[in-house]
Amino acid sequence: MKFDRRRGKRWGKKHSAMAVFLSVVLLALCACQEHNGDVPSPLDEIPLPPQYELVSGDSSSLNYTPWYIHSFGIEGPEGTGIGGGGSNVWPAHEDGRPSEGGGMCCTRVPAVWQPELRLTVRWFVEKKLDGKTPGYWYKAENVKIAKYGRVAAGVWAIFLPGDRVRIMVADGTHDGGNNVNERPADNDPYIAQGEIDHEWNRLYR
Known part of the structure; x- marks a missing residue:
């Protein structure tokens, strides 16, 4: 268990896991920006059912x-x-x-x-x-x-x-x-x- 002097709180495993998760999300967002938004969505590959009029x-x-x-x-x-x-x-x-x-x-x-x-x-x-x-x-x-x-x-x-x-x-x-x-x-x-x-x-x- 680590101690965060600035916040006066103990920094446990739960908070460490949250920090890792946020880091992964930020890296993913940066990667998407590098591809100029051309990353295909999985939803684009799902055929829609025919609409019967x-x-x-x-x-x-x-x-x-x-x-x-x-x-x-x-x-x-x-x-x-x-x-x-x-x-x-x-x-x-x-x-x-x-x-x-x-x-x-x-x-x-x-x-x-x-x-x-x-x-x-x-x-x-x-x-x-x-x-x-x-x-x-x-x-x-x-x-x-x-x-x-x-x-x-x-x-x-x-x-x-x-x-x-x-x-x-x-x-x-x-x-x-x-x-x-x-x-x-x-x-x-x-x-x-x-x-x-x-x-x-x-x-x-």
Whole structure:
């Protein structure tokens, strides 16, 4: 234990540690000034989450399958408000033309396309319209949406053979894969594979 004659106090280990700490802080401040304030902040490297400004569009559907689809739902990430759904759509016509269902209000999507957005789509299919055989819920996860511009013609769920689905935001253009008048190609990267949704079939079937 040292004695500080000027203050008439004893200078203990606690005060010595404080002096060392203050010295380190002063040296750090001097070093920052030598770099002219160009030292990057760790916060600059943390990506900010996307801000979703939503718009609403009618929920419509096209059915290229031979099955009757009773309803469908679209769900975005929790807390974003993205999602919606639509009503029933009949099987495709005998000549291969799709049946159309819609436009039910509403499905909400980002006003500006978000490339990282992933959706969950569920739909209830009745493959035997015999009045006795119940239908099943199907689910597709991590569904991507092709890049779109201004939301001009609503949101479309396009059902394809093989329990597949594609979500399309129609923006009034005939390019970029957002043309509802053209059937999506089989190798379209935005087509998602659906599977039996065991949870929903247990709860809601």
